[in-house]
Amino acid sequence: MSDVLNANTIIVDGKQRYYEPAPTNMNVEAFRQVVTSRRSVRKFTDKPIPKAVLDDCLDMAMLAPCSSGLQPWEFYVVRSKDKKAKLVKACMSQYAAKTAAELIVCVARTDRIGDYAQKVLHDWPTPNMPPLVKRYYQLIPYNYAPGPLNSFGMLKKAAVKVGGLVTPLPRGPYTSKDLDLWAAKSTALACENLVLAFRAHGFDTCMMEGYDEHRVRKLLKLPNGALPIMVIGAGERADDGVFFPQIRFDRKLFIHEV
Ligand SMILES: Cc1cc2nc3c(=O)[nH]c(=O)nc-3n(C[C@H](O)[C@H](O)[C@H](O)COP(=O)(O)O)c2cc1C
Missing domain, CATH: 4.10.170 (p53, subunit A)
Structure with a gap:
């Protein structure tokens, strides 16, 4: 038995519960367009990303699901000219880093649990x-x-x-490496939200893990409990900014109905 009390309260079996029904006016084609038009862009134009767009994308990134709701992520938007030049170098001067309007270092934190x-x-x-x-x-x-x-x-x-011999139990995290993985999972989900948000705003990105972690750590003065997950370059896609057609293997290799 359930009875809606107001916009976000419902009575279920005599108990008051939070109520947030699924919206029904979704546009799957708009979502598909965002997902299918996202490509890793290695060459950007020099058009800047408006601050409001950047902030909106970062806000959408942080709506990603996260383990235990603990938001173990951080985003360093590297704006200073000097720091940006150092970060480009740390990214081995990849084209995607060199030409990006914005460089965002996405960091997982295990020290704030x-x-x-x-x-x-x-x-x-x-x-x-x-x-x-x-x-x-x-x-x-x-x-x-x-x-x-x-x-x-x-x-x-x-x-x-x-x-665990008698009942199902979560196996870990036990070690600091397990914690790194724990925080990296949620941070990577936020990274995906971020790149899709840029795409939805008409901008593009390149996720990069091709960087010198030691130099990135030093540049941002990251403590031990901080783990850089990726650097995201973002900007307007140059006409020749995608270097190859997208490759995806046969779905049968990856999808198992068991
Ligand atoms: C975690 C991660 C790290 C990546 N690192 C780099 C990188 O350092 N440099 C680069 O040019 N592309 C990098 N990429 C982009 C991949 O090469 C790209 O996603 C893949 O080739 C598929 O192409 P698509 O993104 O256009 O579908 C990375 C992607 C991911 C997810």
């Missing part, structure tokens, strides 16, 4: 945080902490190995 779990507890958007959710966020800093030389993680791994 505790702070952001606190922030979720503090900023929770409804008056009563469900007790189980509250407990989950209170425990996150302990659950995710690998400890010195991954010692806590290894203890947790042993406990999960035993507990």
